[in-house]
Amino acid sequence: MEIVEYLQDLPRWALPLIVAAAVAVFLLTLKAVYGREGRRVKFFGFELGARSDRASSDGTELPGPLEPADRWPGNEIETAEPSTHQVPTSVTGWEKQALQQVFDHGELLSAEKTVDRIRRPLLQDGDAWAVTVTGAGGIGKTAVTYEAVKQLESDGRFDQIIWASARDTVIRSDGLPANQPTTVDWNDILQKIAQQLGIEAESKVVLGQRISEHVTEHSTDVRRLLVIDNLEGIQDARSIMNEVRALGFTKPHRLIAVSRFAVDSPDGDLAQQLDFRPVDVPALSFTDTLRLVRRLADSEANADLQTADDELLRPIYEISEGNPFLIKLIVVTYFRRHRPLSAVIDQLRSAQHDMGARVRSHLYEQAVVELATQYDARAAFRLMSAFTYFARGAAPSRQDLQARSRIQDDDLFGELVEGACRLFLVIPSNLKQNLSVHSLLYEYLREVQA
Numbered sequence: 001m002e003i004v005e006y007l008q009d010l011p012r013w014a015l016p017l018i019v020a021a022a023v024a025v026f027l028l029t030l031k032a033v034y035g036r037e038g039r040r041v042k043f044f045g046f047e048l049g050a051r052s053d054r055a056s057s058d059g060t061e062l063p064g065p066l067e068p069a070d071r072w073p074g075n076e077i078e079t080a081e082p083s084t085h086q087v088p089t090s091v092t093g094w095e096k097q098a099l100q101q102v103f104d105h106g107e108l109l110s111a112e113k114t115v116d117r118i119r120r121p122l123l124q125d126g127d128a129w130a131v132t133v134t135g136a137g138g139i140g141k142t143a144v145t146y147e148a149v150k151q152l153e154s155d156g157r158f159d160q161i162i163w164a165s166a167r168d169t170v171i172r173s174d175g176l177p178a179n180q181p182t183t184v185d186w187n188d189i190l191q192k193i194a195q196q197l198g199i200e201a202e203s204k205v206v207l208g209q210r211i212s213e214h215v216t217e218h219s220t221d222v223r224r225l226l227v228i229d230n231l232e233g234i235q236d237a238r239s240i241m242n243e244v245r246a247l248g249f250t251k252p253h254r255l256i257a258v259s260r261f262a263v264d265s266p267d268g269d270l271a272q273q274l275d276f277r278p279v280d281v282p283a284l285s286f287t288d289t290l291r292l293v294r295r296l297a298d299s300e301a302n303a304d305l306q307t308a309d310d311e312l313l314r315p316i317y318e319i320s321e322g323n324p325f326l327i328k329l330i331v332v333t334y335f336r337r338h339r340p341l342s343a344v345i346d347q348l349r350s351a352q353h354d355m356g357a358r359v360r361s362h363l364y365e366q367a368v369v370e371l372a373t374q375y376d377a378r379a380a381f382r383l384m385s386a387f388t389y390f391a392r393g394a395a396p397s398r399q400d401l402q403a404r405s406r407i408q409d410d411d412l413f414g415e416l417v418e419g420a421c422r423l424f425l426v427i428p429s430n431l432k433q434n435l436s437v438h439s440l441l442y443e444y445l446r447e448v449q450a
Helices: 002-009 014-038 093-099 112-123 141-155 186-197 204-217 234-246 269-274 286-300 303-307 310-320 324-337 341-349 354-374 377-389 398-405 410-422 439-449
Strands: 041-043 046-048 130-134 160-165 224-231 254-259 276-280 426-429 434-437
Touching: 093 141, 093 160, 093 186, 093 224, 112 130, 112 141, 112 254, 112 276, 130 141, 141 160, 141 224, 141 254, 160 186, 186 204, 186 234, 224 234, 234 254, 234 269, 269 276, 286 303, 286 310, 286 324, 310 324, 310 341, 310 439, 324 341, 324 354, 341 354, 341 439, 354 377, 354 410, 354 439, 377 398, 377 410, 377 434, 377 439, 398 410, 398 434, 410 426, 434 439
Parallel strands: 130 254, 130 276, 160 224, 224 254
Antiparallel strands: 041 046, 426 434
């Protein structure tokens, strides 16, 4: 009662101030708790799983929390979202699962060698048990894997093909994710496998056992090919192989694991130990980039791009560096928004624009998170920021990059570079004496540094 009487005696202007102060204290408390338990920081605009409130020894502070995707600058001025990519209702089985992850399969350009490298080991009984398909985001790993599996199906090599994705993603008509991709756990993958095997289980606890019994029972008369797509972490791909073996998917059954991150060790020992053949998917050449642009222009009956001089289209290659996802995104956006090609490319470069922000998240976020999680976060920050001291497209020597990064520990620098290369964030050249980053990632790093 005394508190009520006290509040009644206060001037009218004082009560709102007290309420506002109480709300502020409550929000600050939530923020403190979230910061302590959530342990997330923003690293070059990417959200990390570990948090450090201390500055580095040279005074460099890690940036603050990342805004949710729907609050990135530029979203509020976007036009209506493109429609989502639809799988034809006539498609069933493993192919339906695969095409949910493939934006535009179409005609693959100069991918015959890559498809053959995936397919050939699986045709021979004495060859590797598994194939890992790796490459940068958007490079076409799922598309070439899909083509290889289609050919294996035509070969009649396998009696059953099972396709399970470790991420649930809805794809827009321009190729960008329509939602924040959800990484599924092992039990979710088991459910996808069980569904395609026609197995029902009362609980997730016994699902693995039921699959193992089913596979083992028919191991001599049924050859199965299991494809697990969208493995996001290096450890994920390695552990998945052991889990798959435990289910009974050993020879004559085979596995294809698709991941953004190179799985093999530099000396090749891991591939030999786990009995897999690594296949990296390369980027398109300038010639193949032009072929893809003109093929897309043909589908839209766009005379400008169909007849444009090669050099006028070179900026598409320079910003995409032969990444099919980026090439398609630029061309589709050019068709849909009726803006000059240079304006579309500028939007792609800028992390302040919706398209640039979405691309940054789709292509680089998970890789940067992985780098900072597996290694020292401050040292990772210094390594990536060091590239911004050089011109776009430059490939500094390892010595010059280490000097700019101020990482004095040679072993730590070597481990970071190796990790960044395996994550396809850093591109080695000249017998690995020089290092560079994708031009689009370079633009984002500069923008964050500004």
